[in-house]
Amino acid sequence: xxxVHPKNDECFYLRLLLVNVRGPTSFETLRIVNGVIFxxxxxxxxELNLLENDTHWDTTIAEAIISASPSHSLFAIxxxxxxxxxxxxxxxxxxxxxxxDILHQIRITSRNHDVEMNEEIxxxxxxxxxxxxxxxxxxxxxRLGMPAPNREMNDALNRxxxxxxxxxxxxxxxxxxxxxxxxxxxQKEVYDTSMKAxxxxxxxLYFLDAPGGTGQTFLMxxxxxxxxxxxxIAVAVASSGISATLLEGCRTAHSALKLPLNLQxxxxxxxxxxxxxxxxxxxxxxxxxxxx
Ligand SMILES: Nc1ncnc2c1ncn2[C@@H]1O[C@H](COP(=O)(O)OP(=O)(O)OP(=O)(O)O)[C@@H](O)[C@H]1O
Numbered sequence: 001x002x003x004v005h006p007k008n009d010e011c012f013y014l015r016l017l018l019v020n021v022r023g024p025t026s027f028e029t030l031r032i033v034n035g036v037i038f039x040x041x042x043x044x045x046x047e048l049n050l051l052e053n054d055t056h057w058d059t060t061i062a063e064a065i066i067s068a069s070p071s072h073s074l075f076a077i078x079x080x081x082x083x084x085x086x087x088x089x090x091x092x093x094x095x096x097x098x099x100x101d102i103l104h105q106i107r108i109t110s111r112n113h114d115v116e117m118n119e120e121i122x123x124x125x126x127x128x129x130x131x132x133x134x135x136x137x138x139x140x141x142x143r144l145g146m147p148a149p150n151r152e153m154n155d156a157l158n159r160x161x162x163x164x165x166x167x168x169x170x171x172x173x174x175x176x177x178x179x180x181x182x183x184x185x186x187q188k189e190v191y192d193t194s195m196k197a198x199x200x201x202x203x204x205l206y207f208l209d210a211p212g213g214t215g216q217t218f219l220m221x222x223x224x225x226x227x228x229x230x231x232x233i234a235v236a237v238a239s240s241g242i243s244a245t246l247l248e249g250c251r252t253a254h255s256a257l258k259l260p261l262n263l264q265x266x267x268x269x270x271x272x273x274x275x276x277x278x279x280x281x282x283x284x285x286x287x288x289x290x291x292x
Contacts, residue, residue, distance in 0.1 A: 009143060013041035016050055042145065051085035058090060065097045072098050072125050076132035079144050087145045099125035123150050138255040167249070172229035179222045186210075187219045194223050198232075198287050217246050220290050224248060233285050238292040246292065253291055257283075 004012045017030045024030045031037055031044045038044040045051050057078050064074050075098050079087040091098070099121045106121065107113050126149035130141045142148040183191055190208060197204055210216055220236070224247060227234035236250035237257060244250040253259060256279065258272040273279050283289070 009145065010041050013045045016045050017041055017048075020048065020050055046085060054084045054086055054090060057082060057084045058093070061090065061094050061097075065094070072101065072128050073132060076129045076136065079129075079141075079146060080133040080137040080139065088147065091146055095122050095125065098129075102128070135251070138251075138258075167228045169229055169231070172225045175225040176222065176229055179218070179225070183219065183222065184215070187215055190219055191223060191226075194288065195226060198227065217292065220292060221247055223288065224290060227287050232287040233282060235282065235286045235289045236292070237289065243292050247290070250292065 002015075004015045014027075014030070018024070021030055028037065031039075031041060033044050033047040036047075038047060042051075060078065061071060061075065064071050071094070075090070075094070078084060078090075084090060096117050099117060102124050103115065103117055103121050107115050126141060126147065129146075130149050133139055133141060133144060137144075140148065180188075180191070190206075194206065196202075197206070208216055208219075224234045224236055228249075234249075235256065236244075236247045237253040238244040238247065238250050239253055241252055244252050254261065258279070260266060260269040260272065263269050273283070
């Protein structure tokens with residue numbers, strides 16, 4: 001039997017039922033527990049107590065709220081990386097606390113301290129959480145067992161594009177002004193070559209090979225800053241999660257480019273990026289893709 005990653009939600013719960021329920025006769029019977037047909041495999045797993053109890057995540061959120069930490073980011077980390085059994089329950093229990101910082105911001109900007117918590121504010125919190133989850137694990141909330149935020153479809157697509165342009169230009173200009181003069185002659189040559197290719201609109205594939213510690217990451221961060229300072233999109237990806245932390249706005253290549261991981265089974269493996277998806281928009285708008 002194949003292994004299934006918990007992120008592959010319903011498939012994962014189907015597998016869990018298959019190894020625990022004796023003699024099922026159909027997919028539907030797998031979802032029947034004590035005579036009740038459950039709408040999803042996940043719900044059936046929950047009813048059968050096959051899922052881990054979420055008490056520790058519940059306590060974690062409760063403690064964060066007491067210490068006034070930014071709980072929507074904590075919540076996003078928990079649901080995208082810790083796979084709680086029932087994120088929806090956690091959300092409904094803590095949505096007021098999780099949305100409190102947004103309410104506070106709204107009260108300040110509208111100069112109206114009588115604004116009360118409402119559905120719209122919960123939705124704003126869900127949008128923030130979804131953006132963070134998308135950055136961390138490439139999944140929308142609906143795929144993580146959460147209610148989907150109410151966002152115009154167009155918004156969802158354009159959000160990824162906006163994210164690519166959402167940098168502080170003054171800060172980037174400063175990075176460029178400070179670091180370009182620091183580049184040594186070889187780094188400068190690579191920098192000039194990449195910037196010329198971008199300016200001339202010449203597409204090309206450049207491979208940079210140098211011993212560790214000789215300043216490739218430094219150089220790439222200057223190239224990224226230069227492109228982004230001009231309000232252009234520069235995509236940075238890395239082969240591992242650790243190396244992705246070294247460059248600003250960098251994501252793992254397999255998540256950003258939806259790389260196929262089962263290369264042996266396909267004759268012509270292709271990246272799973274749909275033509276109209278947000279990532280396709282970003283890639284076609286990007287001036288450079290840097291893969292560390
Ligand atoms: N031209 C430069 N001026 C000042 N500092 C630099 C320059 N080039 C690199 N550095 C510094 O040298 C150190 C090593 O550089 P960097 O991390 O970019 O190397 P690397 O080749 O990417 O290493 P690795 O391949 O091991 O990740 C960093 O602290 C970086 O800030």
